[in-house]
Structure formats: C-alpha cells, structure tokens
Amino acid sequence: MKPEMKLIFEKSREGRTGYQVPDTGVESVDPRAHLGRWFREDIAGFPELSEPEVVRHFVNLSKLNYSIDEGMYPLGSCTMKYNPKINETTAAMDGFAGVHPYWPERQIQGALRLMRDLEHLLCEITGLAAFSLQPAAGAHGELTGMLMVTAHNKSRGEKRDVVLIPDSAHGTNPSSAHICGLKVQQIASNTRGRLDLESLRAHISPSVAALMITNPNTLGLFEDEIAKIAGMLHEAGAQLYMDGANMNALLGKVRPGDLGVDVLHLNLHKTFSTPHGGGGPGAGPVGAAKHLERFRPVPVIEEHDGQLRFASNRPDSVGKVKGFYGNFGMLVRAYTYILSLGASGLREIAEAAVLNANYVRAKLSDRYHLPYSCLNMHEVILSDKKQMVHGVTTLNIAKRLMDYGFHPPTIYFPLIVSGAMMIEPTESEPLDEIDRFIAAMRAIADEAETNPDIVKNAPHSTTVQKLDEARAARTPILRWKP
Amino acid sequence: MAGRYIPLTEDEKRRMLEAVGVASIDALFEAIPAELRQRGELKIAGPQSELEVERHLASLADLNTHSCLSFVGAGAYQHHIPAHVGQTALRSEFSTAYTPYQPEISQGTLQAVFEFQTMMCQLTGLDISNASLYDGATATAEAMLMSNRANDRKTFLIPRSLHPEYRAVCRTYAANLGFNLVEIGFGADGRSDLAEAASAAGADLSAIILQSPNFFGCLEDWTEAARIAHAHDALAVAVTAEALSLALIKSPGECGCDIAVGEAQSFGIPVSFGGPYLGFLAARQKLVRNMPGRLVGQTIDKNGRRGYVLTLATREQHIRREKATSNICTNQGLCALMATIYMATLGRRGLRDLACLNLSQAAYLRKAIESSRKMRVRFSGTCFNELVVDLGRSSKEVQERLQDRGVIAGLPLGVFFPELATTLLLCVTETARREDIDTLVRELEAVL
Structure with missing residues (x-):
C-alpha cells in the first residue's frame, strides 16, 4: 500500500523557496520602515519548498482523483461530459487571458464581440430574447433570475413574496429564492414523476412570484404539461423560471422560450462542456423573455456605429451580481464549443445523451428497481429496493462501483425517491464504456445476492477506504496546525 | 456522421434503439408534445473543424490589445504566473x-x-x-x-x-x-x-x-x-x-x-x-x-x-x-x-519578497510623481502597489491620448467618483520594469 500522503506543510523545510523575485531595476524599500504600524513580521507556518517539490506534491495529489478523462463519470444532473482541449487553448490565448477588465473599450472589442455573439447563440438555443453572462454558476444564475422576477413585480407595484418549487428540485432553488426575500412553498410530484397540476393549482395565488421548474426534471423526465403550467402561472400574473441544469437533453429539440418559460439559467459547466475543475469555476448565464430583459444585471453590451460598449445606465436593472462581467474564461470555452458543434452537432448531443441514458435503463431494468419505468431523457433513476433485501444500500453500490473503476452516480437525490441512483452517461461516452458500466452494475447486483459483504465494505481498491464523515463533522479539523 | 465529440456510430445507434425498444431517435423524445418541438435546425453555423474554430477565436483575440504597457489594477492584478x-x-x-x-x-x-x-x-x-x-x-x-x-x-x-x-x-x-x-x-x-x-x-x-x-x-x-x-x-x-x-x-x-x-x-x-x-x-x-x-x-x-x-x-x-x-x-x-x-511555490519568504517588490515599485512611482510639477499624488495615505494621481484635468481624456502612445495609464476614477474626475488609479506590480514606470511618467507629462 502507498504511504499516507503528507500535507505540503509537512514537507516544508526552512530556507527553501520555489520563486525568484525579478529585478525590475527599482531600489528596494525597507518594508518595516515604510509600513510602520501596518508591518507584518511573518506568515507563520506558510510552506517553504522548491519548485520541483511543489510540482511533485500536486502531481501526486492529482493521482488520487478520478476524472472524466480517465473514464465514465455518470453523475446524474451534473452532465460530466468530455471537455474538449481546444477550449483550453482558446481561453488561454493572450488576447483573452491577458486582457484586463478595465481596459478602455476600444482595446477590448474582441472580448465584447465574443460575449455579444455568445449571448445571441444562447438566445437562439433557448428561444429567449436576451441573456446576461454575468452569473458565475448555476445557483448564482438562479439568484439573478429571481432578482429579475422580483424587480419586475416591484415595477408593477405588486407584492409577490411566494415562490413555488417542486419537491424534486435542486436545493439551490429554494436557497436562491430565499436571498430574494421570497417564501418557499413546495409542490408535489405526481405518480408519473411530473409536477402535480392539482398541487400547483392549489398553491397559485396573487402572492406567487414564480414557479421554479427544472426541465427535464431531476427524475430525468420531461415536464410534458409545461405549456399548461406556463398558462396557469401567466394567468395568475406569475413567472415561469426554468432551471436549465439539464438542458443537454433539449439542445436543438425544444426551446424553453417556446414552452412559455420567462427566465432561465444555463450551466455552461454542464451542457456547454467547460471543465468542472473539481468544484468550479462555472458560469450560469441567465436568459429572459422580452418583458424581463430590462431587469438584467449591468452592464449590458450595446452597439454604436459598429463599436461595442458596456452600458450601465439602466434604471430598471437589478444591479451588479458579480465583479466585472462574469467568468469570462468559461464564456470563451463555451463559445468555442458551440462553434465547434454547430446546429446539427448540438442536436446530436441531445440525441446521443438521451439514447445512452435510455440504453442504460433498458439494460439494467431487470436487476434494479425503476421508480419510473417510462422512457427517460438524459438520465435514469434507479433505486436500491431490490438490493435492500440483502442489506445492500445505494451507498454501498456507489462505493463498490469505484472498485470496478467508475465514478458513482449521484445518490440519494432527488429526495422523493428512496435510495435514488441518478445515472447520466452523457453523449460523449463510447458504447464499449457504457457496456462496461452496465456489466459492473449487473455484477454488483449479483454480488448483493451472493456476497453482500464485499459490497457493504467497499471500496477495497482506493488509497483510502470508507472515510468517517460523522467524525469529521463532530470534531471539525478544518486546517493543518503544526 | 458521428461528431468528433460523439462516439456513437449509426450501427451502434441502431443496436441501442433496438435494446430500448423504440424505432427511431425521434421516438425517444415522444414525451415532448409534438407541437412544442423545434422544427428544423437551430440557426447556428457549423460544425466547424478545430482549425477553423481556433482561427476564428484567434481573430477575436487579436481585436483585443495585449501589447500595451498597462498600469491598471483596481481589483484585477497583472502578476507574473510561474x-x-x-x-x-x-x-x-x-x-x-x-x-x-x-x-x-x-x-x-x-x-x-x-x-x-x-x-x-x-x-x-x-x-x-x-x-x-x-x-x-x-x-x-x-x-x-x-x-x-x-x-x-x-x-x-x-x-x-x-x-x-x-x-x-x-x-x-x-x-x-x-x-x-x-x-x-x-x-x-x-x-x-x-x-x-x-x-x-x-x-x-x-x-x-x-x-x-x-x-x-x-x-x-x-x-x-x-x-x-x-x-x-x-x-x-x-x-x-x-x-x-x-x-x-x-x-x-x-x-x-x-x-x-x-x-x-x-x-x-x-x-x-x-x-x-x-x-x-x-x-x-x-x-x-x-x-x-x-x-x-x-x-x-x-x-x-x-x-x-x-x-x-x-x-x-x-x-x-x-x-x-x-x-x-x-x-x-x-x-x-x-x-x-502559487502560494506553495512562493512560500513564506517568496511571497513576502514579492510583496516587498510591489511596495517598492509603488514607492518609486510615487516619488516620480511627487517630483513632477504637472501632477500630484492625490491621497497622502500609505499605499501598497496602487496610488491615485491627480492630473488637474480630465483623466479620461489623458488616458485616451496615452492609449495612442502604447500606454494604458490606469483607471480614470470619474466613472465611479465624480469628484475624482481628474484622477487616475495607477497600479505597478513586479511586471513593470523601472523603464516602464519612467515611460508612464514621461508620457503623462508629455500630454499634460
């Protein structure tokens, strides 16, 4: 077994450094005299290593990760697809990565044009009137979208302080609405795994600001009554917010704007392939129908005499939600991706993603319980109902998948399915890899019957085995100390 | 034809559809009511080869300046990255x-x-x-x-x-x-x-x-x-x-x-x-x-x-x-x-050395401005690597004129603070050599 990985602080040796300060030709000041009472004596405990030691440390750390470039990562609702390397090349171009956000407008016409073009592409893909690229992630897009809804209601002199959210929604939805000062009411799902229209009808009132719906929803099902839902909301003067986390299934197939959606966010780090980075950065652009356009964050991009510029004088805007203009580097990547694929490529993504997920369902339906057995979209939900008989849970199955060389699916979500396993293969998996995953899942189902302990004690092959998460929360150690 | 990021072949798709038990790709999307579905393709050009995409992005990148001497900071700092x-x-x-x-x-x-x-x-x-x-x-x-x-x-x-x-x-x-x-x-x-x-x-x-x-x-x-x-x-x-x-x-x-x-x-x-x-x-x-x-x-x-x-x-x-x-x-x-x-590389000593260099750079710039008769340092407080210079006239105009001379001379503060419309916020990190700072001061003096 490999020895325990030391922390960088434990490798530190006094007197080492990995950096040489450049000689600028400027005379050095005495910082103590210069700073007086502001002077800091030391950064106690900070590491001291040479460059080769630093590189080795982080390369060795990287080897303890699983990544999409190593194999299938069927993490439902996260759309872990291949991240094309050309996107990294373009984002790193000096004319993008080296551009300062406060340079004068005539020096940044390329960046502005890219952003304006990307806005137009996202409008075309979603059927909405306008986009803001400012939000930094999906949840940030939700917050921005709901701030726009709130500003819209205020502008009409309406006090609407309730937001309706299905019980299958991501936790970010209620949390984002809360920061907008909205109260959350939960809407039930029906036996078909869709939003229950009766429950919706019972909750609609003049206080309702919006319904936040995820489509396809987190059960991997298309909300087929969406047009009717939009009608009910609009009749009551409320807005339809769509969480576009699962937009991968809809590219080129259906446009949210055509479904009556008023405002939505997209996750560029899901549908549009920007790498997830072990937890970000992402980008969560917000699209709006015509009547909400004027509430977008400032600045917006305007064109005058062929020159593009930022405009901030927008009295109805919700204001700024982030410093500068958004996670521009992620915008370059997503833009590169959309141009690479074109209309037909985007449509083929949705088709292959949906085909792959349905194929997984078809090939596992005899061994795993399917809470909803209909055709699904980009992801399929299984549960541990059949394995529970042998004392094997979803968590056990997830950990055992690691021994077969796979990242587990999303587990115990959505909350409305007991022991949920949410599997999203995405379009970029080769059939051989999907078949290998299916074989692993079937083998684990066998093991649950014949040798449940091997599943229950998994993983067996990883550098660390099952970690004590309760202990971490009970007595938190959140930093190294000498 | 399979796209370069989508591995499935037509033959594989056929086999998979058979396993699923539907006749066509379209049938997989039957949950979407027909009247709501997109008719025809989106209006987006392509697919494009990697070479074409790279050329297009490079042409956009080239529309941005990236060869100027820049002294803009204000929350985004141009430091050298190992x-x-x-x-x-x-x-x-x-x-x-x-x-x-x-x-x-x-x-x-x-x-x-x-x-x-x-x-x-x-x-x-x-x-x-x-x-x-x-x-x-x-x-x-x-x-x-x-x-x-x-x-x-x-x-x-x-x-x-x-x-x-x-x-x-x-x-x-x-x-x-x-x-x-x-x-x-x-x-x-x-x-x-x-x-x-x-x-x-x-x-x-x-x-x-x-x-x-x-x-x-x-x-x-x-x-x-x-x-x-x-x-x-x-x-x-x-x-x-x-x-x-x-x-x-x-x-x-x-x-x-x-x-x-x-x-x-x-x-x-x-x-x-x-x-x-x-x-x-x-x-x-x-x-x-x-x-x-x-x-x-x-x-x-x-x-x-x-x-x-x-x-x-x-x-x-x-x-x-x-x-x-x-x-x-x-x-x-x-x-x-x-x-x-980055922090592990610079470490306990390197990070302080670099900070000290930034401090020294700003001190040098400050001295150069203080010795000029055409401009003055606006605020007396101790600085790190940024300071505000008062030019006595519209800083936005001065900054625009310097752009033509290859210098982006900081951020005109009038956009955020109307009362500071004659000032620039200047930043000097380790990326500026002494001659660059001298150029900045010389160019400012030349247009004032």
Missing part, C-alpha cells in the same frame, strides 16, 4: 473532476482544498476558511449575509473606499432583505473617516466592512474598525482585493477583525477580462456554523488512515434548502487550486 502553476492545475485529474462528493476517489482535490484553507487562515490570521467563493465582490456580499445570520442585525457600514463593484454587489444582494447600508466618506489621506463610522454605529449595527488596501490603494485601520464594531457587539469584516498585500501587512486576525474576505486572483490566476477569479472567506471559529460555502475537514478511514471529506454540510443548500447559509454550490475550485500551487 509556468508550472497552470500546467499542474490543468492536469485532467484536477480539471475534469467534479466537486468531491465521493471522497475515496477525490482525495487529490480534497487535500488541496484543505491546504488552501490552511494557507488562507495563515494569511488572514483567522481560524477557519472556506473552499472559495465566486470572487471578491460576492465574497463581500456573503460576509454581509453571514454577519446578519450571526447577530440578526441589519445595518452595515460600507465605506466609499470599498471597491465600487463590491459595494454594488452588496446593494444587489441586500435589495430584498431590508438591510440598511450606510456609506462612510473618506478624507484627504484617502482613508475612510472612522470617526464618522463611530458616530454612525448604533445598536442595529451588524458589521463594518472595511477594505485595506482600499480602492484608492491606501491602507486602512482595521484595528480601529474592529474596536468600533466590538463596542456595539457587531462584527468587523476585513476586505482585501489585492491578496498579495496580506503577506506584508498586519493580518485581519491580528487587527481583531472577525471575518476576512476578498479576491485572491493575484495568486496565479490570469486577469482574463474579469473572471474566473477567486473569492475567499475566513473567520473566527465561533462563526463556523454561519459560514457560507464548502468546507473540507480532516478525518480517518476505517483503517485509521488520514483522509479528507466535505464536512459541516448541514449548513448547505443540498441539505438545508431555503434555510442554508448560502445558495452557493459550484464555487471556484480550480482557481483555488491554482492559488494553492
């Missing part, structure tokens, strides 16, 4: 992994975040740090929400010397929460009027939010801010937009502040037209349950081996939903990793 920082962070194992929900196969990311948290604690002089927030502006807004959770009060003192974008984001986040944001002015030294803050502080004070170095580059008095806040049982929030300054300047923790937030883009992350950057948030131990964002903690596996996990998740949206401490989910993981590699 080559191995990007190369190591962009390894597939880091960049193409998801948030580390499954710790057994995510120890690389988790340990790196644990190291990041530790370094941010060491730099800020506080007990705990989260795994990152979007940027300095949203981190400041999160600190405001966090203070409100901690003491259930709604008044915040927001000096005008706080970065205008940070102030704007605070206002946006506060818009529907009934918060009272009170602005505090600044004096001839460029520093906030803390006497004004002391008299504005009352029983409903939740926090004083003070940036140092502030937007004008001047160092502020965190110790006094903490004293005022604590006299009212409120919190002191220290903000830093130029994280490098923390290496040489007395830390927020040492000054008695309760929360430190800011922007750590300076640590190995390119300016990239404003993002992605790296928001950080550190705090005293007693505030841990009120913290937003992810936290990594140390634990052991069943064999007693040390390992790391995401922890204290009961604060977070996926468990607590609308009662969560923040809506944040995806954060700035890879940027935090870049900063961790």
Whole structure:
C-alpha cells in the first residue's frame, strides 16, 4: 500500500523557496520602515519548498482523483461530459487571458464581440430574447433570475413574496429564492414523476412570484404539461423560471422560450462542456423573455456605429451580481464549443445523451428497481429496493462501483425517491464504456445476492477506504496546525 | 456522421434503439408534445473543424490589445504566473473532476482544498476558511449575509473606499432583505473617516466592512474598525482585493477583525477580462456554523488512515434548502487550486519578497510623481502597489491620448467618483520594469 500522503506543510523545510523575485531595476524599500504600524513580521507556518517539490506534491495529489478523462463519470444532473482541449487553448490565448477588465473599450472589442455573439447563440438555443453572462454558476444564475422576477413585480407595484418549487428540485432553488426575500412553498410530484397540476393549482395565488421548474426534471423526465403550467402561472400574473441544469437533453429539440418559460439559467459547466475543475469555476448565464430583459444585471453590451460598449445606465436593472462581467474564461470555452458543434452537432448531443441514458435503463431494468419505468431523457433513476433485501444500500453500490473503476452516480437525490441512483452517461461516452458500466452494475447486483459483504465494505481498491464523515463533522479539523 | 465529440456510430445507434425498444431517435423524445418541438435546425453555423474554430477565436483575440504597457489594477492584478502553476492545475485529474462528493476517489482535490484553507487562515490570521467563493465582490456580499445570520442585525457600514463593484454587489444582494447600508466618506489621506463610522454605529449595527488596501490603494485601520464594531457587539469584516498585500501587512486576525474576505486572483490566476477569479472567506471559529460555502475537514478511514471529506454540510443548500447559509454550490475550485500551487511555490519568504517588490515599485512611482510639477499624488495615505494621481484635468481624456502612445495609464476614477474626475488609479506590480514606470511618467507629462 502507498504511504499516507503528507500535507505540503509537512514537507516544508526552512530556507527553501520555489520563486525568484525579478529585478525590475527599482531600489528596494525597507518594508518595516515604510509600513510602520501596518508591518507584518511573518506568515507563520506558510510552506517553504522548491519548485520541483511543489510540482511533485500536486502531481501526486492529482493521482488520487478520478476524472472524466480517465473514464465514465455518470453523475446524474451534473452532465460530466468530455471537455474538449481546444477550449483550453482558446481561453488561454493572450488576447483573452491577458486582457484586463478595465481596459478602455476600444482595446477590448474582441472580448465584447465574443460575449455579444455568445449571448445571441444562447438566445437562439433557448428561444429567449436576451441573456446576461454575468452569473458565475448555476445557483448564482438562479439568484439573478429571481432578482429579475422580483424587480419586475416591484415595477408593477405588486407584492409577490411566494415562490413555488417542486419537491424534486435542486436545493439551490429554494436557497436562491430565499436571498430574494421570497417564501418557499413546495409542490408535489405526481405518480408519473411530473409536477402535480392539482398541487400547483392549489398553491397559485396573487402572492406567487414564480414557479421554479427544472426541465427535464431531476427524475430525468420531461415536464410534458409545461405549456399548461406556463398558462396557469401567466394567468395568475406569475413567472415561469426554468432551471436549465439539464438542458443537454433539449439542445436543438425544444426551446424553453417556446414552452412559455420567462427566465432561465444555463450551466455552461454542464451542457456547454467547460471543465468542472473539481468544484468550479462555472458560469450560469441567465436568459429572459422580452418583458424581463430590462431587469438584467449591468452592464449590458450595446452597439454604436459598429463599436461595442458596456452600458450601465439602466434604471430598471437589478444591479451588479458579480465583479466585472462574469467568468469570462468559461464564456470563451463555451463559445468555442458551440462553434465547434454547430446546429446539427448540438442536436446530436441531445440525441446521443438521451439514447445512452435510455440504453442504460433498458439494460439494467431487470436487476434494479425503476421508480419510473417510462422512457427517460438524459438520465435514469434507479433505486436500491431490490438490493435492500440483502442489506445492500445505494451507498454501498456507489462505493463498490469505484472498485470496478467508475465514478458513482449521484445518490440519494432527488429526495422523493428512496435510495435514488441518478445515472447520466452523457453523449460523449463510447458504447464499449457504457457496456462496461452496465456489466459492473449487473455484477454488483449479483454480488448483493451472493456476497453482500464485499459490497457493504467497499471500496477495497482506493488509497483510502470508507472515510468517517460523522467524525469529521463532530470534531471539525478544518486546517493543518503544526 | 458521428461528431468528433460523439462516439456513437449509426450501427451502434441502431443496436441501442433496438435494446430500448423504440424505432427511431425521434421516438425517444415522444414525451415532448409534438407541437412544442423545434422544427428544423437551430440557426447556428457549423460544425466547424478545430482549425477553423481556433482561427476564428484567434481573430477575436487579436481585436483585443495585449501589447500595451498597462498600469491598471483596481481589483484585477497583472502578476507574473510561474509556468508550472497552470500546467499542474490543468492536469485532467484536477480539471475534469467534479466537486468531491465521493471522497475515496477525490482525495487529490480534497487535500488541496484543505491546504488552501490552511494557507488562507495563515494569511488572514483567522481560524477557519472556506473552499472559495465566486470572487471578491460576492465574497463581500456573503460576509454581509453571514454577519446578519450571526447577530440578526441589519445595518452595515460600507465605506466609499470599498471597491465600487463590491459595494454594488452588496446593494444587489441586500435589495430584498431590508438591510440598511450606510456609506462612510473618506478624507484627504484617502482613508475612510472612522470617526464618522463611530458616530454612525448604533445598536442595529451588524458589521463594518472595511477594505485595506482600499480602492484608492491606501491602507486602512482595521484595528480601529474592529474596536468600533466590538463596542456595539457587531462584527468587523476585513476586505482585501489585492491578496498579495496580506503577506506584508498586519493580518485581519491580528487587527481583531472577525471575518476576512476578498479576491485572491493575484495568486496565479490570469486577469482574463474579469473572471474566473477567486473569492475567499475566513473567520473566527465561533462563526463556523454561519459560514457560507464548502468546507473540507480532516478525518480517518476505517483503517485509521488520514483522509479528507466535505464536512459541516448541514449548513448547505443540498441539505438545508431555503434555510442554508448560502445558495452557493459550484464555487471556484480550480482557481483555488491554482492559488494553492502559487502560494506553495512562493512560500513564506517568496511571497513576502514579492510583496516587498510591489511596495517598492509603488514607492518609486510615487516619488516620480511627487517630483513632477504637472501632477500630484492625490491621497497622502500609505499605499501598497496602487496610488491615485491627480492630473488637474480630465483623466479620461489623458488616458485616451496615452492609449495612442502604447500606454494604458490606469483607471480614470470619474466613472465611479465624480469628484475624482481628474484622477487616475495607477497600479505597478513586479511586471513593470523601472523603464516602464519612467515611460508612464514621461508620457503623462508629455500630454499634460
């Protein structure tokens, strides 16, 4: 077994450094005299290593990760697809990565044009009137979208302080609405795994600001009554917010704007392939129908005499939600991706993603319980109902998948399915890899019957085995100390 | 034809459709009512080959300037980035992994975040740090929400010397929460009027939010801010937009502040037209349950081996939903990793040496301006690597004229502060050589 990985602080040796300060030709000041009472004596405990030691440390750390470039990562609702390397090349171009956000407008016409073009592409893909690229992630897009809804209601002199959210929604939805000062009411799902229209009808009132719906929803099902839902909301003067986390299934197939959606966010780090980075950065652009356009964050991009510029004088805007203009580097990547694929490529993504997920369902339906057995979209939900008989849970199955060389699916979500396993293969998996995953899942189902302990004690092959998460929360150690 | 990112062949598709039991791809989408479906293709050109796409992007990049001498900072700093920082962070194992929900196969990311948290604690002089927030502006807004959770009060003192974008984001986040944001002015030294803050502080004070170095580059008095806040049982929030300054300047923790937030883009992350950057948030131990964002903690596996996990998740949206401490989910993981590699490389000595060089650069610039008869340093306060110069005439016009001479001479402040329309905010990092600074001063003098 490999020895325990030391922390960088434990490798530190006094007197080492990995950096040489450049000689600028400027005379050095005495910082103590210069700073007086502001002077800091030391950064106690900070590491001291040479460059080769630093590189080795982080390369060795990287080897303890699983990544999409190593194999299938069927993490439902996260759309872990291949991240094309050309996107990294373009984002790193000096004319993008080296551009300062406060340079004068005539020096940044390329960046502005890219952003304006990307806005137009996202409008075309979603059927909405306008986009803001400012939000930094999906949840940030939700917050921005709901701030726009709130500003819209205020502008009409309406006090609407309730937001309706299905019980299958991501936790970010209620949390984002809360920061907008909205109260959350939960809407039930029906036996078909869709939003229950009766429950919706019972909750609609003049206080309702919006319904936040995820489509396809987190059960991997298309909300087929969406047009009717939009009608009910609009009749009551409320807005339809769509969480576009699962937009991968809809590219080129259906446009949210055509479904009556008023405002939505997209996750560029899901549908549009920007790498997830072990937890970000992402980008969560917000699209709006015509009547909400004027509430977008400032600045917006305007064109005058062929020159593009930022405009901030927008009295109805919700204001700024982030410093500068958004996670521009992620915008370059997503833009590169959309141009690479074109209309037909985007449509083929949705088709292959949906085909792959349905194929997984078809090939596992005899061994795993399917809470909803209909055709699904980009992801399929299984549960541990059949394995529970042998004392094997979803968590056990997830950990055992690691021994077969796979990242587990999303587990115990959505909350409305007991022991949920949410599997999203995405379009970029080769059939051989999907078949290998299916074989692993079937083998684990066998093991649950014949040798449940091997599943229950998994993983067996990883550098660390099952970690004590309760202990971490009970007595938190959140930093190294000498 | 299979696209280059979509492996399925026509033959495989046929076999798979058969397994699913449907006749066609279209049949897979039958849940979408026919009248709602897209007719025809989207109006988007392509698919394009990699070569064509690369050429197109290069042509857009070429429309941006990137050969000027630039002296713009103001919350985004052009520091040299050692080559191995990007190369190591962009390894597939880091960049193409998801948030580390499954710790057994995510120890690389988790340990790196644990190291990041530790370094941010060491730099800020506080007990705990989260795994990152979007940027300095949203981190400041999160600190405001966090203070409100901690003491259930709604008044915040927001000096005008706080970065205008940070102030704007605070206002946006506060818009529907009934918060009272009170602005505090600044004096001839460029520093906030803390006497004004002391008299504005009352029983409903939740926090004083003070940036140092502030937007004008001047160092502020965190110790006094903490004293005022604590006299009212409120919190002191220290903000830093130029994280490098923390290496040489007395830390927020040492000054008695309760929360430190800011922007750590300076640590190995390119300016990239404003993002992605790296928001950080550190705090005293007693505030841990009120913290937003992810936290990594140390634990052991069943064999007693040390390992790391995401922890204290009961604060977070996926468990607590609308009662969560923040809506944040995806954060700035890879940027935090870049900063961790950068900080580890420069280390205890290198980071201070670099900070000292930045300090020296600004001191040199200051002296050069002070010896000019055509302009003057606007504020007397001590600076780190930025200062405000008063040109005595429209700084926007002067800056425009210098662009034609290959110099981007800082940020004209009139856009944010009408009373400072004759001033420029100048930044000098280690990337400016002495002759570059001399060129800046010479060119300014030439057009004044």
